Amino acid sequence: MLKKIFVLFLLTVTGVALWQSFRHAPFGENRVGDVENPETVSAFYLKHSPETLHTANSVTAIVVNFRGFDTLGEVTVLFLAATGLASILYRRKEDEEEEGGHLPVRVKLKSSTLVRTGAKILFPLILLLGIYVFVHGHLTPGGGFQGGAIIATGFLLMFITYKRFNVNHKIMVWLESLSGLAFVLIGLYGLVAYGSFLQNIPWTGRLNDLISGGLIPLIYIFIGIKVATELTNVLDTLMNTKPRKK
Amino acid sequence: MNSFQEVFIRYRELMEIAVYGVAILLIFIGLYAVLTKKHLVKVVIGLSIMDAGVNLLFVGVGYITNHTAPIFSPGYEDAADKMVDPVPQALVLTAIVIGFAVTALALSLVIRLYRHHKTANIEQLNSLRW
Amino acid sequence: MIFIVFLVIMAVILIAAAVYSVVQKDLLYAVLGTGVVSLVLSVFFYLLQAPDVAITEAAIGIALTTIIFIITIRNTTRDEDKYSEDLINRFKPEEDA
Numbered sequence: 112m113l114k115k116i117f118v119l120f121l122l123t124v125t126g127v128a129l130w131q132s133f134r135h136a137p138f139g140e141n142r143v144g145d146v147e148n149p150e151t152v153s154a155f156y157l158k159h160s161p162e163t164l165h166t167a168n169s170v171t172a173i174v175v176n177f178r179g180f181d182t183l184g185e186v187t188v189l190f191l192a193a194t195g196l197a198s199i200l201y202r203r204k205e206d207e208e209e210e211g212g213h214l215p216v217r218v219k220l221k222s223s224t225l226v227r228t229g230a231k232i233l234f235p236l237i238l239l240l241g242i243y244v245f246v247h248g249h250l251t252p253g254g255g256f257q258g259g260a261i262i263a264t265g266f267l268l269m270f271i272t273y274k275r276f277n278v279n280h281k282i283m284v285w286l287e288s289l290s291g292l293a294f295v296l297i298g299l300y301g302l303v304a305y306g307s308f309l310q311n312i313p314w315t316g317r318l319n320d321l322i323s324g325g326l327i328p329l330i331y332i333f334i335g336i337k338v339a340t341e342l343t344n345v346l347d348t349l350m351n352t353k354p355r356k357k
Numbered sequence: 358m359n360s361f362q363e364v365f366i367r368y369r370e371l372m373e374i375a376v377y378g379v380a381i382l383l384i385f386i387g388l389y390a391v392l393t394k395k396h397l398v399k400v401v402i403g404l405s406i407m408d409a410g411v412n413l414l415f416v417g418v419g420y421i422t423n424h425t426a427p428i429f430s431p432g433y434e435d436a437a438d439k440m441v442d443p444v445p446q447a448l449v450l451t452a453i454v455i456g457f458a459v460t461a462l463a464l465s466l467v468i469r470l471y472r473h474h475k476t477a478n479i480e481q482l483n484s485l486r487w
Numbered sequence: 488m489i490f491i492v493f494l495v496i497m498a499v500i501l502i503a504a505a506v507y508s509v510v511q512k513d514l515l516y517a518v519l520g521t522g523v524v525s526l527v528l529s530v531f532f533y534l535l536q537a538p539d540v541a542i543t544e545a546a547i548g549i550a551l552t553t554i555i556f557i558i559t560i561r562n563t564t565r566d567e568d569k570y571s572e573d574l575i576n577r578f579k580p581e582e583d584a
């Protein structure tokens with residue numbers, strides 16, 4: 112009881128401190144400034160995204176081109192989390208039996224005919240939507256992370272519906288590693304040819320074309336493939352985990 | 358014109374409470390669950406709610422009244438004066454993915470701890486060896 | 488005017504779902520409360536003119552976070568007050584009498 116009162120007092124102090132520190136940033140005030148003569152960082156990015164890079168989605172231009180090194184850090188953190196999860200939990204092979212003599216149960220009941228037929232029809236459509244989202248990342252809202260998560264959700268649908276649906280683990284691991292390597296190699300090409308890591312090539316097309324923005328769509332395609340295979344590996348490891356044999 | 362200006366000032370304060378207040382309240386609720394609950398999965402649920410609150414606070418700072426999304430569609434190529442701040446959105450994109458990675462790693466540790474100690478109560482896990 | 492009405496309604500649903508998922512003792516329902524928080528948050532991001540962030544939160548927060556929580560509950564206990572359970576006998580297929 113005393114502990115709960117102490118926790119509530121601590122939380123009230125934290126809440127009041129946060130509220131008071133946001134007094135100087137009132138909601139809805141224009142903090143970007145003039146775009147023609149930029150004085151803030153946001154105005155600079157909004158001015159150069161359609162003029163120099165010819166990219167329609169300025170959030171994509173910031174994530175991949177202006178702050179591309181942070182995206183490399185994020186891809187590294189995701190890779191470390193997936194590797195850590197795979198090394199902590201053991202994954203059983205496809206036909207192994209559990210102790211007690213009965214087969215390991217992934218889905219207990221057989222799904223109904225409606226669910227099975229619907230999943231078979233929906234799965235290629237979900238894959239198509241995911242690939243569309245990360246290929247058109249520089250024209251419409253979307254990008255590599257969103258497309259990869261949509262593809263992983265499609266694989267999850269098939270894992271839940273069928274008892275014996277399995278993906279080839281080796282192919283997924285190879286695809287993930289090669290995509291990550293391709294991203295780093297593109298950055299190194301910028302370092303060798305132009306003098307700074309992840310520098311964009313000067314041939315950017317017209318605004319709102321499919322092939323525009325230099326290297327931005329290529330980088331997002333590799334990130335999309337990497338995130339999709341990585342999240343599918345995480346789900347596969349979690350669903351097929353088993354306790355260690357003594 | 359007095360009542361119109363009054364309505365405008367109260368409108369902005371209501372929107373400020375509706376966005377900043379809700380985000381701070383979410384951080385509050387998540388932190389309470391992390392500090393007080395005993396079951397390990399409840400602690401991770403509190404961590405996930407706290408992530409949501411922080412991301413909402415960030416995007417709320419970057420909003421400008423009566424402006425629109427920062428995408429240059431065909432026909433709106435010189436509307437750069439009326440766009441919302443794009444930098445907080447790029448930062449929150451990274452933060453959401455990293456929050457999911459931290460949750461997945463924490464849950465794998467929970468499963469492993471349960472299998473070894475046969476309990477999910479944090480007050481009974483008192484041996485430091487794995 | 489309609490914008491402010493939407494914001495207030497979504498804010499109330501958000502706080503109610505967050506309080507529900509912290510207080511509830513049955514862990515499966517608490518996890519579904521976290522899913523509702525992610526869903527309403529995605530609509531909130533769209534109302535604040537950020538469509539990229541809304542798609543990311545919808546794709547990652549609703550489907551993937553909920554499923555990894557459910558797999559964890561399957562491998563540990565379901566009730567918050569019971570801290571240990573016998574896992575082998577829970578998954579045995581039914582025998583014919």
